[in-house]
Amino acid sequence: MTQKQLPLWAKDYLQYIQVPAREPSYSYLKEISTAHLNQIPFENISTLLHYKAYHEERKLVEDEKKFVKQLFQHHMGGTCYMLNSSLHQLLKQLGFHSRYTFLGGGHVALLVRLPGEKEELYVDIGNGAPFFEPIRLETDPGNVSEYGGIEVRLRPGDEFGTYKYYRYVDGTLLTDMDWSFDTKKSYQFDDFQPAIQKYFQPNGAFTSVLRCQIWQLSQKRSLSLVNNVLSIRYRNRKVEKQTLKDRFEVRNVIEEEFKLPKLPVEKAIGILEGMGVNIFQEQKEDEAD
Template sequence: MEEIKKQYLSYLNLTLERPSINYLQRLIQHHLIRVPYETFSKFHYFNHYEEFVPTLHQFVHNLINRGWGGTCYTLNINFGRLLKEIGFDIHFVRVKPGHLGLMAVIEGRKLYVDVGYGSPIMKPVELESRRKHVLHGFGEEITFTQKDQALYEIDRKSNGKSFVKKEIIWQPLSERDLAADIEASYHDNEENVVMRRITAVRFHGNTCYFLRNGTLKAMTYRNIREYQMRDIDKWVNTVYDIYHFDKESIQESIDFLEKRNIKIFT
């Protein structure tokens, strides 16, 4: 396990330090920059693994060798595992619908952490310190609003318009408590849209690259450029150049969706 921790931290371009809020913030920032949100590995784990969430060893191996990150359960669970291994007091929290986050407890302060939302939540958020928190980044505004004693809403906006809302159930859970949620995220049916489209998000410098099937958006603090791709070879090369996934897993995702009559290009 010591070697796995060392490899994970090295991939994040960080070294082991004493747990602190400052160190946690740097871990979050480096994780969002270095580790992508993506569904390519989700399809692979569905096809080839008995457990949907890879072990920490599998996650780090595929991160280093295949450029994979994952979706929320894979990303936040394995980041939570790393944080626990290096001394942080970490719990999981359910976020509805279909998501989870982390609760980090440092010096009695409870902090919300989320590296699995494809969103620039670049720092831990002390939800209980005030009723509303607002973060900005890459053309996005993220608002956390208290709704009840242990209930908080996350509202993500672009150009002033809300495009997704979820609710944080602010109660500590274990991985085992989330088993049914994880299984539901892999349901192979039309209602589960995550299993019916390709998505990838990478933060690089001042640009966030957002891929949804054949559409790529390059978002900065000032503008959004959108590219509609129609040629499969160009699309594969673009995905490879921006996200650095191996081409075998890119093709596997194409095949996965084609078998379900989903066309990347519309």
């Protein structure tokens, strides 16, 4: 695989995550996953900015070109639908075999196969979890994806080809993420439209709150902003929290800590206020999904 063989959007995508074009391999897939989680945020700011447009069009489509354009123009990432669908398109351009899987009726992830191999690898850069390397579901049933007290374990279900997703924060299982998935089922992006419609409903998990999360492995930490609460979780499991008083402080954190100066966070806060949500009111503390 050479850079010249790729479409412009794929070249720009790799440039943004600072990864060169290489031949498909496990190590290359790990490199892409790690770089993605460190360069591109999991956030719903883009969701809020597209909220009105979605309700006019009533459909969300795969659009890797728009995704890459928004990376450079606005430092936007997204949630699972845009993050994993765009990575899906990139991986296919790079020579991987990639297809969708669907967890818990609402979360989209990827099953990726290397050339010449039969086993599919679980890849997921779309829910703020430490999936820095692909998961071998069949040959590594005891897998643990862990960082700083956040753990995700994918365990075989009762039927062949089925798995369950377990997420722990500091040893506590998150019961609201009780997800299962069936690797025998195949999906097209349009199969997710009913779930996407629920995702864009008013007062939903991503339409009534402000979220932004990113990993910074070079600094041995991850950052999570939920409304006006910034959580800094370190590799040694230490967690620091800071309550932000106003938009200026939110903007400062996005620029100075997240290093995402183009992210239009003020617009997202204004949209939430238009829907009756004041992110500076006292909120229940939460971890980014």
